[in-house]
Amino acid sequence: LAASLLAGDKRALARAISMVEDRLSGAEQVIAEIFPATGRAAVTGITGPPGVGKSTLIHALIRAYREQGRSVATLCVDPSSSVNHGALLGDRVRMSGFHNDADVYIRSMATRGTLGGLAAAARSALLLMDGAGFDELLVETVGVGQSELTVKGAVDTVVLVLMPGAGDAIQFLKAGVMEIPDVIVVNKRDRGGAESFAAELRRATSVASRGSAPLPAILLTDGIAEEGIAELIDAIADHRTYLRDGALRDARRADALSEAVLDLALEEVRERLLRAIAAGGAEELLETVHARRTHPARAARLLLDHALTPNLVQAGRVP
Ligand SMILES: Nc1nc2c(ncn2[C@@H]2O[C@H](COP(=O)(O)OP(=O)(O)O)[C@@H](O)[C@H]2O)c(=O)[nH]1
Numbered sequence: 369l370a371a372s373l374l375a376g377d378k379r380a381l382a383r384a385i386s387m388v389e390d391r392l393s394g395a396e397q398v399i400a401e402i403f404p405a406t407g408r409a410a411v412t413g414i415t416g417p418p419g420v421g422k423s424t425l426i427h428a429l430i431r432a433y434r435e436q437g438r439s440v441a442t443l444c445v446d447p448s449s450s451v452n453h454g455a456l457l458g459d460r461v462r463m464s465g466f467h468n469d470a471d472v473y474i475r476s477m478a479t480r481g482t483l484g485g486l487a488a489a490a491r492s493a494l495l496l497m498d499g500a501g502f503d504e505l506l507v508e509t510v511g512v513g514q515s516e517l518t519v520k521g522a523v524d525t526v527v528l529v530l531m532p533g534a535g536d537a538i539q540f541l542k543a544g545v546m547e548i549p550d551v552i553v554v555n556k557r558d559r560g561g562a563e564s565f566a567a568e569l570r571r572a573t574s575v576a577s578r579g580s581a582p583l584p585a586i587l588l589t590d591g592i593a594e595e596g597i598a599e600l601i602d603a604i605a606d607h608r609t610y611l612r613d614g615a616l617r618d619a620r621r622a623d624a625l626s627e628a629v630l631d632l633a634l635e636e637v638r639e640r641l642l643r644a645i646a647a648g649g650a651e652e653l654l655e656t657v658h659a660r661r662t663h664p665a666r667a668a669r670l671l672l673d674h675a676l677t678p679n680l681v682q683a684g685r686v687p
């Protein structure tokens with residue numbers, strides 16, 4: 369499977385992503401084999417509230433990148449809906465124009481268990497797309513504020529999509545609740561009020577400056593008429609140049625990988641603890657806490673030691 373995936377086989381890619389989603393045991397082995405070949409794709413996150421036109425813009429971006437001869441894989445991560453939810457289905461229909469293009473791959477991913485679990489699955493899916501040799505990876509995530517940043521670390525360039533009247537976003541930006549994105553798109557400019565909204569955004573982002581980083585480019589688009597798309601592609605390219613010239617891209621990616629390792633380790637610790645507790649390994653210890661002979665912080669440390677000690681497994685206390 370890994371060999372087919374590395375050769376660019378989209379069916380192998382689809383299967384590997386499903387394995388990741390379903391947490392099948394072979395998934396880790398596939399990732400292990402393709403991981404050395406990753407790190408080549410340029411990754412752009414397209415984020416923003418529901419209904420602003422993210423999917424529509426991604427559709428236009430795919431077409432524009434294909435005109436440049438670049439292959440494109442997109443991942444739509446929606447923590448709020450199941451796979452059968454209308455929004456995702458709508459995405460599929462809207463994007464089906466690329467069905468016969470071997471250099472386009474489109475995938476949706478909905479909630480599985482925890483948000484952390486979804487973020488981990490999304491990160492793995494991006495690695496797999498990268499390994500399959502796609503030049504451009506576009507990740508659609510939903511939300512404003514902090515909730516949308518689940519895969520931020522795995523993304524080189526963050527594009528925030530808004531539409532005129534989305535005043536919440538301006539408040540979030542001003543208050544520093546939301547990190548300032550690399551590019552801001554005011555979509556649905558055909559609806560009016562887009563220029564004044566963009567001006568407000570310009571003020572908000574210059575107030576909430578972020579050190580030496582340049583202010584985000586602010587662009588107006590019409591996703592349906594596909595207007596402003598070339599400018600958006602240019603703004604993304606400019607941000608890439610900025611990252612490359614400052615050697616920031618590799619530093620960011622290194623940070624993201626470190627973070628991924630830490631996240632996975634935390635998840636593993638959590639799972640081992642829960643398994644140890646489920647296996648009854650903590651009962652006696654907890655009884656001593658109930659009897660107030662062991663205080664909670666000490667019990668927690670003991671539990672952690674037990675859960676992380678492999679010979680407990682050998683002793684048959686943890687399955
Ligand atoms: N008037 C107008 N409608 C748009 C524009 N872009 C997208 N839409 C419509 O807005 C709705 C939501 O678009 P969608 O791409 O699904 O938004 P998403 O939830 O952010 O992915 C759809 O009905 C689109 O046809 C635009 O530039 N102008």
Ligand SMILES: [Mg+2]
Nearest residue numbers: 422423459508
């Ligand atoms: Mg969408």
